[in-house]
Amino acid sequence: MQGDLDLGKYQMTVLSAWGAALVLIVALVALTLIRGAKVRRALEAAEARKGKDQ
Amino acid sequence: MSIWKYANPKQFMQTSAWALRWLVPLTAVLMVLGLVWGFFFTPPELRQGSTVKIIFLHVPSAMIGINAWLMMLVASLIWFIRRHHVSALAARAAAPIGATMTLIALITGAIWGEPMWGTWWAWDPRLTSFLILFLFYLGYMALWAAIEEPDTAADLTSVLCLVGSVFALLSRYAVNFWNQGLHQGPSLTVAQKQHVADAYWYPLMICIAGFIAFFVTLVLLRTRTEIRARRLQALLARERMG
DSSP: OOOOOOOGGGHHHHHHHHHHHHHHHHHHHHHHHHHHHHHHHHHHHHHHHHHHHO | OOGGGGGSHHHHHHHHHHHHHHHHHHHHHHHHHHHHHHHHSOOOBTTTBGGGGGHHHHHHHHHHHHHHHHHHHHHHHHHHHHOOHHHHHHHHHHHHHHHHHHHHHHHHHHHHHHHHHSOSOOOOHHHHHHHHHHHHHHHHHHHHHHOOSHHHHHHHHHHHHHHHHHHHHHHHHHHHHOSOSSSOOOSOOSSSSOSSOHHHHHHHHHHHHHHHHHHHHHHHHHHHHHHHHHHHHHHHHHHHHO
16 A cells, blocks of 8 residues: 555546545435434424323 | 334334444444545556546445445335335435435546546446436435325335336446447456456445445435434324314
8 A cells, every 4th residue: 555646637537526426425414414303303392292282 | 033023113213223323433434444545545547547546436336326226126125015114215215325326426437537538428328327327316206205195105106116227227237238338347246356456456345335334324314214204294294183
């Protein structure tokens, strides 16, 4: 294994491919976590209301 | 002990919570190790130069793009045959992940293709079937969103999944079926161990393992959310009825 970060004449190609892919991966994770938290909070609130009514 | 016990939402929530405790750190370690190794510690290739580093994102994302659809197919068949709601929800949960992976494969492939083939895009069998697969993902997600009645949505999306499977398989085998187009043959096959040099092979294997773990982790997280959302819908409907 050797460290080699000289991207040479393809620097823009490599960086744009990696940049686009990482942005999409991070966005997917963020949306998954945000929706998960939102649904979880709404469910807890609905269950609390149901508990009060009974 | 039957595997069908996991079709019980309560059992699924318990088991997935336990599994996620291991999967989340495992995914993080594999992704960081594979991507850092691939980006920082691999040499430029003789003909492709530093563009070879795109392989660490392109190949794993393409594999997940195809196999996510096949996982959705299995889950849809289970829904058809046994009517287990968790399987239909798992298929729904996997679709945005598969779509994102397919999009990453298309984008990174186009960016990689420009300096190597002299064009961003060609109507090559593999590229075209991959684009159609991506459109199927969009259609599948739109169909789920468009139908309110959950069982009807699960039925119709399962039919769409069966049809789309043709393109998932074509995406994988197009280069074998048609001996034409720009895209090379498979970089990884079971029959022949290795088509790439060791310097790229090991980080690539770690990246693939990382992407698989990433997919499983996100499917579990999203399926848990879908189960909660279904329960929430039921509670809200009961509230409305008074």
